[in-house]
Amino acid sequence: MTSPSPSPTGGVVLHRALGLTDDEAAAITSLLGREPNHLELAMYAVMWSEHCSYKSSRVHLGRLPTEGEQVLVGPGENAGVIDAGGGMAVALRIESHNHPSAIEPYQGAATGVGGILRDIFTMGARPIAIMDPLRFGPLDDARSRWIASGVIAGISGYGNSVGVPTVGGEVVFDACYADNPLVNVLCCGVLPADRLVLGAATGVGNLAVLLGSATGRDGIGGVSVLASAGFSDDAAAEEAKRPNVQVGDPFEEKRLIEACLELLDAKLVVGIQDLGGAGLTCATSETASRGGVGMDVSVADVPQRETGMEAWEVLTSESQERMLAIVTPASLDRVLEVCGRWEVRAAVVGKVTDTGRLRILTSFDADADVLADVPASTLHEDAPKYHRPLARPAWLDELAAADPAALAAPDDCGADLLSLLVDPAWVYRQYDHQLFLNTVVAPGGDAALLRLAAPGVRGPLDPAGGGFEGAADAIALSTDGNARWCALDPRAGTIAVVAESALNLACVGARPVALVNCLNFGNPEHPEVMWQLSEAIDGMSEACVALGIPVIGGNVSLYNESRGRDIDPTPVVGTLGLVDRLERRPPPPALSAGSRIVMIAPAAAIAGGSLGGSLAGSLWADKVRGHRGGVLPPVDLDTHGRLLAMVADLVGAGIPAGVHDVSEGGIGLALAEMAVAGRTGCQVSGIADHVALFGEGPSRVLVALPASEASGGAQILADLVARADAAGLAVVELGAAGGDRIVVEGLLDVSVEEAGFASTSVLDDALGLGGGAA
Amino acid sequence: MTARVGVVLFPGTNCEHDVAAAVDALGGSASLVWHGASSLGDVDAVVLPGGFAHGDYLRPGAIARFSPVMEAVSSFAAAGGPVVGICNGFQVLAEAHLLPGALQKNAGLSFVCDTVDLVVASSASVLTAGVPVGTALRIPINHFEGNYTCDPATLEQLRAEDRIVLRYRRNPNGSVDDIAGIANQAGNVVGLMPHPERACDPLLGSDDGRVLLGALLASAGARVGA
Amino acid sequence: MAAYDVLVEVALRPGIADPQGATIERALPALGFTGISGVRSGKAFRFSVDAATPAAAQAAAEDLCRRFLTNPVIEDSVVTVAAGAGPS
Amino acid sequence: MAAYDVLVEVALRPGIADPQGATIERALPALGFTGISGVRSGKAFRFSVDAATPAAAQAAAEDLCRRFLTNPVIEDSVVTVAAGAGPS
Ligand SMILES: Nc1ncnc2c1ncn2[C@@H]1O[C@H](COP(=O)(O)OP(=O)(O)O)[C@@H](O)[C@H]1O
Numbered sequence A: 001m002t003s004p005s006p007s008p009t010g011g012v013v014l015h016r017a018l019g020l021t022d023d024e025a026a027a028i029t030s031l032l033g034r035e036p037n038h039l040e041l042a043m044y045a046v047m048w049s050e051h052c053s054y055k056s057s058r059v060h061l062g063r064l065p066t067e068g069e070q071v072l073v074g075p076g077e078n079a080g081v082i083d084a085g086g087g088m089a090v091a092l093r094i095e096s097h098n099h100p101s102a103i104e105p106y107q108g109a110a111t112g113v114g115g116i117l118r119d120i121f122t123m124g125a126r127p128i129a130i131m132d133p134l135r136f137g138p139l140d141d142a143r144s145r146w147i148a149s150g151v152i153a154g155i156s157g158y159g160n161s162v163g164v165p166t167v168g169g170e171v172v173f174d175a176c177y178a179d180n181p182l183v184n185v186l187c188c189g190v191l192p193a194d195r196l197v198l199g200a201a202t203g204v205g206n207l208a209v210l211l212g213s214a215t216g217r218d219g220i221g222g223v224s225v226l227a228s229a230g231f232s233d234d235a236a237a238e239e240a241k242r243p244n245v246q247v248g249d250p251f252e253e254k255r256l257i258e259a260c261l262e263l264l265d266a267k268l269v270v271g272i273q274d275l276g277g278a279g280l281t282c283a284t285s286e287t288a289s290r291g292g293v294g295m296d297v298s299v300a301d302v303p304q305r306e307t308g309m310e311a312w313e314v315l316t317s318e319s320q321e322r323m324l325a326i327v328t329p330a331s332l333d334r335v336l337e338v339c340g341r342w343e344v345r346a347a348v349v350g351k352v353t354d355t356g357r358l359r360i361l362t363s364f365d366a367d368a369d370v371l372a373d374v375p376a377s378t379l380h381e382d383a384p385k386y387h388r389p390l391a392r393p394a395w396l397d398e399l400a401a402a403d404p405a406a407l408a409a410p411d412d413c414g415a416d417l418l419s420l421l422v423d424p425a426w427v428y429r430q431y432d433h434q435l436f437l438n439t440v441v442a443p444g445g446d447a448a449l450l451r452l453a454a455p456g457v458r459g460p461l462d463p464a465g466g467g468f469e470g471a472a473d474a475i476a477l478s479t480d481g482n483a484r485w486c487a488l489d490p491r492a493g494t495i496a497v498v499a500e501s502a503l504n505l506a507c508v509g510a511r512p513v514a515l516v517n518c519l520n521f522g523n524p525e526h527p528e529v530m531w532q533l534s535e536a537i538d539g540m541s542e543a544c545v546a547l548g549i550p551v552i553g554g555n556v557s558l559y560n561e562s563r564g565r566d567i568d569p570t571p572v573v574g575t576l577g578l579v580d581r582l583e584r585r586p587p588p589p590a591l592s593a594g595s596r597i598v599m600i601a602p603a604a605a606i607a608g609g610s611l612g613g614s615l616a617g618s619l620w621a622d623k624v625r626g627h628r629g630g631v632l633p634p635v636d637l638d639t640h641g642r643l644l645a646m647v648a649d650l651v652g653a654g655i656p657a658g659v660h661d662v663s664e665g666g667i668g669l670a671l672a673e674m675a676v677a678g679r680t681g682c683q684v685s686g687i688a689d690h691v692a693l694f695g696e697g698p699s700r701v702l703v704a705l706p707a708s709e710a711s712g713g714a715q716i717l718a719d720l721v722a723r724a725d726a727a728g729l730a731v732v733e734l735g736a737a738g739g740d741r742i743v744v745e746g747l748l749d750v751s752v753e754e755a756g757f758a759s760t761s762v763l764d765d766a767l768g769l770g771g772g773a774a
Numbered sequence B: 001m002t003a004r005v006g007v008v009l010f011p012g013t014n015c016e017h018d019v020a021a022a023v024d025a026l027g028g029s030a031s032l033v034w035h036g037a038s039s040l041g042d043v044d045a046v047v048l049p050g051g052f053a054h055g056d057y058l059r060p061g062a063i064a065r066f067s068p069v070m071e072a073v074s075s076f077a078a079a080g081g082p083v084v085g086i087c088n089g090f091q092v093l094a095e096a097h098l099l100p101g102a103l104q105k106n107a108g109l110s111f112v113c114d115t116v117d118l119v120v121a122s123s124a125s126v127l128t129a130g131v132p133v134g135t136a137l138r139i140p141i142n143h144f145e146g147n148y149t150c151d152p153a154t155l156e157q158l159r160a161e162d163r164i165v166l167r168y169r170r171n172p173n174g175s176v177d178d179i180a181g182i183a184n185q186a187g188n189v190v191g192l193m194p195h196p197e198r199a200c201d202p203l204l205g206s207d208d209g210r211v212l213l214g215a216l217l218a219s220a221g222a223r224v225g226a
Numbered sequence C, D: 001m002a003a004y005d006v007l008v009e010v011a012l013r014p015g016i017a018d019p020q021g022a023t024i025e026r027a028l029p030a031l032g033f034t035g036i037s038g039v040r041s042g043k044a045f046r047f048s049v050d051a052a053t054p055a056a057a058q059a060a061a062e063d064l065c066r067r068f069l070t071n072p073v074i075e076d077s078v079v080t081v082a083a084g085a086g087p088s
C-alpha cells in the first residue's frame, strides 16, 4: 500500500471553492498534521457544511429540553424514540427538503420523503405515518403554482408508492416563500423497544455492507468544483454529467424497508445507518465515530451506476435509497440471502478497524492505494461551531407599534369570512392516508389519530400480536407553524405554535409526549436572522419545559431566501401524543344539529370584550387588509396545560359531539370550518365585533355539546363549567348548531353551502386540472 | 370450515397485511404467497391485494403479471377458484388478461384517496354472491390508475352477461359506465378498485367492506365443502 | 452481432381518451401559445438491442412492444432503429 | 400558414437516474428477452402547430418544450417536425 499523496494543488483557492473558510482549512491541516489532499478536503467540505454540521445553530440548540421519562433516544441519532409502554416504542423525526424542491419540485419533495423514511427504519422502526407541512409562494404566481403542484405530486407519488400513509400536514401560501418553498416532512415509526438499533459501528473485523441503489453522480453539488480543479480537461462537459438533482425510486425504498426490517428482526446487523447528505463519507465516518472505531472503505467495491467515477464522486454522491449495515462476518451470508430475496443490492464496502481512522482505499487488495486517511471522529465531532453575531431587527419596534386595532371594520364580515376559507382536502386526497388500517382520524381533523400498531409489530399477522400488554392504544400527530406570528415576535410566536400543536393533540384525546422541530430560517450570516433563530429556540424551550414536552429531534434549514429577502422565521413543530385507551372515534371538528356551541378559554383572557382574540399577526389583518403588525397576546402556559388535560379528558369520555381549536382566523373561521365539516349551520351571538370574530389568541377551543334534556344537556354544561372554574378556565356559551346558514348576530349570515364551495374551490381552481401549469 | 385465503405478495405490494387482517377478523384464515412461488399451496380463494407491484413502473401490473405465481393463479381461476384483485390486484388481473379492459390514469390526472359511495350492480360474482343488487356501500378508494376502459363491444358484453359487479354513485376517475368492479364470465374472478379491507372496522369509519369480503369467504367456504 | 439503438414511441390508440394531452392543450393559450392543437401524450423508450441486422433489431423491438411495452387494449407503438453502433 | 405535425421526445438528461428504465431492464431476462440494455424511459408528445414554415414550427415547438413540457434541470427534448399537413 502507498500512503495518501499530499495535495499538490490543495491551495487556498480550492478549499474556498469547496465552501471551506481559511480558518476551517487551517483547522483541517492541524487535525491531520499535514495538508489534506483533494479527496480529504472534499470529505471535510461536505461534512462541515451547514447542512451536515449545524455549525451556525449548534450553540443554540443545546438550550432545548431533551429529557423526559419516556424518552428512549433523544436528539443526535437518526430519530428520537419514545417509550409507548408495554415494550413498544415510537420513533419520530422531521426534516426539510426546501432547496432541492425549489429546483425540481417533484423530485425534491419525493427524495425528502425517501430520506425521512430511512431515518426511521434505520432505528429499527416500521414507518407508519408521514406528515408534510408545506409552504409556497402566493397562488396567483405561476412559478409558485408550478412548485406547489410538483411538490404535492412528488409527495403523493413517492409516499403512496413506498407504502406509508401520509396522515396530515399543512399548506400555507405566502409571498416570502415565492422562490424558496418550505417542504418539511415528518415520519413516525413503530418498533418493539428491544429492536432498537443505533447507527454505530462496533466490533473490529466487522463488515460495512452497502445496501440499495448503485451510486451515481447525483447531488454532488458544491464538491463538483473538484472536476474543474485539474482532474478534467473539459469542465463544462464534466459539469453536465453531474446534475445536482437526485431522483427518488420508491420501489427501491420499499424493498429496502422490507429487507432492513427483516435483517433487524433476525438480529443480523449490529448497527445501521442511512445515507443522506454527504453520502458514504457521512455514513462511514458517523458509524465509526459513534462506535469509537475506524473503518477502511474500498472505492472499487461500491456498486456504481455510471462508469469512470472518481473517488471523490463516489464518496460524496447523494444517490438515494442506500443504507450502510454493520454486520459480523459470520452473518454475512444470511444478510446477502435476505437482500437477494428482496432484490436489494448488497456489497461489502468497508471493514471496521481499531485505528479510529477512516481510510479510503482504491480496493481491498494488498497493494491498494490509500486515497484518504483521516481520524473518523474529526469529520463528525470536530466540525466548527460558530457563535455568529445576533442582532434584534430594527424593524420590530415599528411592527409592534402598527396596531391592527386601528384597521377599519369590515363592511361585510361574511364576505371576509368566505375569503379566508381554504380546504386543504385537495392536497390530502392525493395521499394514501389509510394504509395499515390504523387511521382513526384522517387528515382534516385537528390532529391525526392512529392506532399504535404496524405489520410485524403488534400487527395482525404478528405471532406476538396479542403481546405488548400495557402499551398505549393510539398515537396522535400534529404539525404546526405560523410565520406571521413569528415575524412579529419569534419567541412569543414559537410559544404560541407549540401551544397550538399540543392543543391539536388534545382535541383528539391525546396527551403530548414529545416534539420534533424544523427550524426554517434565512441567511445565518445576517445577525437579525440569527437573533430570530435564537429567540425561537428560547420560546420553544420555554413552552416545552412548561408543558412537559421533551424535544427529541430537529432539523435546521438556513439560507432560505426569496427574491433577495430572508423568509419570515418559520419554526415548524411536530408533536406526538399518546392515547392510553381508545374506546371510540373522537368527535369530529364539526357541528351537528341540536348541539350547544361553547368556547373554553382562559378566564382572564375572555374578560375583555374581544373574547381573548387579537388582530396582531392575524390571518384577517394580513389577507384582508394587508397588515402585519401589533403585539401578540401572551400564552399563559400553566393555564394552557390545564386546558390540554381538560380537553383530552372530555374527548376521552366521549362527551362532546364536536371539538375544534380556535386558531388562524379566530372564532369566525373555526365556526365556519365546523359548519362546513358537519354540513350544519349555527346561530351565534355575543360576539361584539370583527376583532372578537377574527381575532387570534391562544388556549381557546370550540366544543359542541349535546343540548337536549334527553341527553342530559344541562347537567353536561354544569359539569363542564365547574371543571373549567377549578382550572382557571371559563366556558362561554356562543349559541346553537342547526339550520343551513352560519349566523353570527350583527356580523354575518352566510349559507353553509356557499362557505363549503368557497373553501373547496380555492386550491381546486388554482392547482386543479390546468391550473398548476407554470 | 374455515376458508383459507392466499394473499399474493409482489415486490411493492403494500396492502397484504391489511387484507390478511380483514380476512382473519371475518373468520377466514389468510396466508401470504410470495410472487416467486410456483404454487398457491392449499387455499380456497386468492386475493391479489393493492399496492405498487414493481413500483407500477411501465404500467401497473405490467411486470407483475409475468411472476411465476401468476400461472398458478390462472390455473386456479380456470378451475373455478375464487380470485379477487383489489386495486393494484385488479390492474394485474387486467394485464394478465384474466379480466377484459384496461385501467388508465384517472380522468382528473391525480391520485385519489377518499371514501366513496358504491352500489352493488350484480350478485353473480364470488364477491357479491347473496348481496342484493342495489345494496349501497361506503368504501375507500386509493388509486391513480382506476379509470376503467374497454371497447364498446366489451362493455356491451359485460352488461349483457351481468358482469359489472360494482358501480360508483359519483364517478371519481372517469371509468366507463361508472364501473368500480367487474367479473369474468364465470363470476369467479373479480377485479375492483375500492378497498373493502379498509372498511371492516367501525373505529376506522365504515365496516361496509365486510359485506364483500364476507361473501368471498362464503364463496370460498362453499368450495371447501364441495 | 451489432448493438442497435432503438427508439420506441408508445401512444394511446386513436379514440382512447387522453386527459393529459387535453389538459396540456387547454393550458396553452394562458401561457401565450397559440396555434397548437391535437395534443396527444405518450411514452418514449430508448434502448440498445444486440442483433445481426437492423431488420432483426426491428423485429426484436416490435416483439418486446407487443408482449410487454404496450397494452394493446389502449396503446400502439412505433419502433425506429437507428444506425448500428458498430459490432459489439 | 400550414399545420405541421410535431413529435416531441422528452428524455431524462444523461446521468440522471432513471428508476423506471432500470426496473424495466431488470425485468426483461425473466420475460425471455435477452440482448437488450441501456433502457431509458421518457415521454412523447404529438401535436400540430400552425406555422408559416417548418423552421417556424420547429422553433415554436422548442419554445413550448423549454417553457412548459420539460424541466430543463433534469430533462432534454428532441423535436421532430414532419412534413406539413398542407395549408390550413
Ligand atoms: N399538506 C398537507 N398534507 C396532509 N394533510 C394536510 C395538509 N395540509 C393540511 N392538512 C390537513 O388538513 C387539516 C387542517 O389543517 P390546518 O388548518 O393546518 O390545521 P390546524 O390549524 O388545526 O393545525 C389537518 O388535518 C391537516 O393535517
Ligand SMILES: [Mg+2]
Binding pocket: A445, A446, A447, A504, A660, A661, A663
Ligand atoms: Mg387545529
